[in-house]
Amino acid sequence: MDWQYIEQVSPQFAKALWMTLQISVLSIILAMVVGLVCSVLITYRVRVLDRLAKIYIELSRNTPLLIQLFFLYYGLPKIGIRIDGFACGVIGLTFLGGSYMAEAFRAGLQSVAKGQIDSAKSIGLTPAQIFRYVIFPQALTVSIPAIGANCLFLIKESSVVSAIAVVELLFVTKDVIGMDYKTSEALALLITAYLIILLPVSLFTRFLEHRSRRGLHGV
Amino acid sequence: MGFDYLFQAGHLERLLAGLWVTARIAFISVFFSAILGTLLGVIMTSKSRVVRLACQLYLEAMRIIPILVLLFIFYFGLATWLDWQLSASGVCIVVFVLWGTAEMGDLVRAAITSIDRHQRDSAYAIGLTQRQALLYVVFPQSLKRVTPGAINLFTRMVKTSSLAALIGVVEVIKVGQQIIENSLLTVPSASLWIYGFIFILYFLICYPLSLLATHLERVWE
Numbered sequence: 001m002d003w004q005y006i007e008q009v010s011p012q013f014a015k016a017l018w019m020t021l022q023i024s025v026l027s028i029i030l031a032m033v034v035g036l037v038c039s040v041l042i043t044y045r046v047r048v049l050d051r052l053a054k055i056y057i058e059l060s061r062n063t064p065l066l067i068q069l070f071f072l073y074y075g076l077p078k079i080g081i082r083i084d085g086f087a088c089g090v091i092g093l094t095f096l097g098g099s100y101m102a103e104a105f106r107a108g109l110q111s112v113a114k115g116q117i118d119s120a121k122s123i124g125l126t127p128a129q130i131f132r133y134v135i136f137p138q139a140l141t142v143s144i145p146a147i148g149a150n151c152l153f154l155i156k157e158s159s160v161v162s163a164i165a166v167v168e169l170l171f172v173t174k175d176v177i178g179m180d181y182k183t184s185e186a187l188a189l190l191i192t193a194y195l196i197i198l199l200p201v202s203l204f205t206r207f208l209e210h211r212s213r214r215g216l217h218g219v
Numbered sequence: 220m221g222f223d224y225l226f227q228a229g230h231l232e233r234l235l236a237g238l239w240v241t242a243r244i245a246f247i248s249v250f251f252s253a254i255l256g257t258l259l260g261v262i263m264t265s266k267s268r269v270v271r272l273a274c275q276l277y278l279e280a281m282r283i284i285p286i287l288v289l290l291f292i293f294y295f296g297l298a299t300w301l302d303w304q305l306s307a308s309g310v311c312i313v314v315f316v317l318w319g320t321a322e323m324g325d326l327v328r329a330a331i332t333s334i335d336r337h338q339r340d341s342a343y344a345i346g347l348t349q350r351q352a353l354l355y356v357v358f359p360q361s362l363k364r365v366t367p368g369a370i371n372l373f374t375r376m377v378k379t380s381s382l383a384a385l386i387g388v389v390e391v392i393k394v395g396q397q398i399i400e401n402s403l404l405t406v407p408s409a410s411l412w413i414y415g416f417i418f419i420l421y422f423l424i425c426y427p428l429s430l431l432a433t434h435l436e437r438v439w440e
Binding site for chain 2: 058059061062063064065066067068070071074075076078079152156157159160162163170173174177183184187190191194195198199202
C-alpha cells in the first residue's frame with residue numbers, strides 16, 4: 001500500500017462519496033414519494049391510475065437500471081429531451097426504487113385491519129384524516145424494514161450511475177486506476193467509502209426492524 | 220426514420236447474439252448458485268456457532284458490497300494481486316456465483332428452518348437417519364417455499380448481468396453501442412431506438428419469470 005498516494009487521492013474520493021450520498025438520498029426520497037402514491041392508487045383501486053401504476057411497477061422491476069440510464073442519457077436527447085448526468089441518475093434510481101418502495105408500502109397498507117378504518121369512520125373522521133392519522137402510521141410500522149432494505153439497495157445501485165459519467169465513487173475509482181495504475185489503493189478506498197455509508201445504514205435498518213417487530217408483537 | 224435500417228437482419232442477429240452472451244452468463248451463474256446455495260443453506264442450519272457465524276459473515280459481505288464494485292474488485296484485483304488474468308465474462312460468472320450462492324443460501328436456510336420441528340422429530344422416530352430425514356422429509360417440503368424466491372433471485376441475476384457490459388463483456392448492450400456508433404451518420408436517432416429495443420428485450424425475458432414467481436407464490440400459499 002502506498003499511503004502517500006492514498007492521502008493524495010483521498011480528497012477526490014471524499015468528493016465522490018459526497019456525490020454518491022447526494023444522488024442516493026435524493027432518489028430515496030423521491031422513490032418513497034412515487035412508491036407511496038403508487039401503493040395508495042393500487043390499494044384503494046383508483047380507476048385507470050391503478051392500472052398505470054401497475055404497468056409502471058412491472059416495467060421498472062423487470063428491466064436493468066443500466067439500460068434505463070442509457071435510454072435516458074443517450075436516447076432521449078435524440079428527441080430533444082436533454083437531461084444532465086446527475087438528473088438522469090436521480091430519475092433512473094427513482095424509476096427503479098419507486099416500484100420497490102411501492103411494494104413495501106403496499107404490504108403495510110394491506111396489513112391495517114379493516115376494523116380500524118370502520119372505527120375511524122364511526123367517530124366521524126374524513127377519508128383524508130383516516131389516512132393521515134389511522135392508516136398511514138400503522139402501515140409505516142409494518143413497512144419500515146422493507147423500506148430500510150430498499151434504501152440500502154438504492155445506495156448500492158447508485159454505483160451503476162458511474163456508467164453515464166457522473167463523478168461518483170466508482171467513476172473516480174475507474175479514473176484513478178486508469179491514470180496511475182494504483183489498483184490496490186483505489187479499490188481499498190472504494191470499499192472503505194462504501195462501508196462508511198452502508199454499514200451505518202445497515203445497522204440502523206436492523207435496529208429499526210427489531211424495534212418495529214417489538215412494537216407489533218410486544219415482545 | 221431509419222428504423223428498418225437499424226433492425227435489418229444483420230443488426231438484429233448481432234443483438235440477439237449479444238443477448239445470448241448475457242443469457243449464458245446468467246444461466247451458468249444461476250446453475251452453480253442453485254447448487255452451491257442449497258449446500259450453503261444446509262450448512263447454515265448447522266448447530267456449530269462458528270460455522271453459522273462464518274456463513275453469516277459471508278452473506279453480509281456479499282449483501283453489503285454493490286455488485287458492480289465486486290465486479291471491479293475481481294476484474295482489476297485478481298489481475299493485480301494474484302496475477303490471474305480471467306476473461307471479463309469469467310469474472311462476471313465468478314462474482315455472480317459468489318453473490319447468488321449467498322442469496323440462495325439464505326433462502327434455503329429460511330425454508331429449512333421454517334419446516335415444523337415435528338416433521339424432523341417424526342422422521343427420526345420412524346428410524347430415518349439425519350441425511351434421510353433431510354432428503355426425504357425436509358427438502359421436498361422446503362422446495363415449495365424456496366422456489367418463488369429463487370425465481371425472483373434468477374430474475375435479479377438476469378438483470379444484473381447487464382452490468383457485464385461495464386467491464387467490457389461484449390453482450391447485448393455493448394453490441395447495441397457498436398451498432399449505434401456505426402450508424403451515427405446514417406441514423407442519428409439510433410441510440411433512442413436501440414436502447415429502447417434492449418429495454419423491451421430485457422422486459423420480455425424478466426416479466427414472464429416474475430409472473431411465474433408470483434403465480435407459484437399464490438398457488439402454493
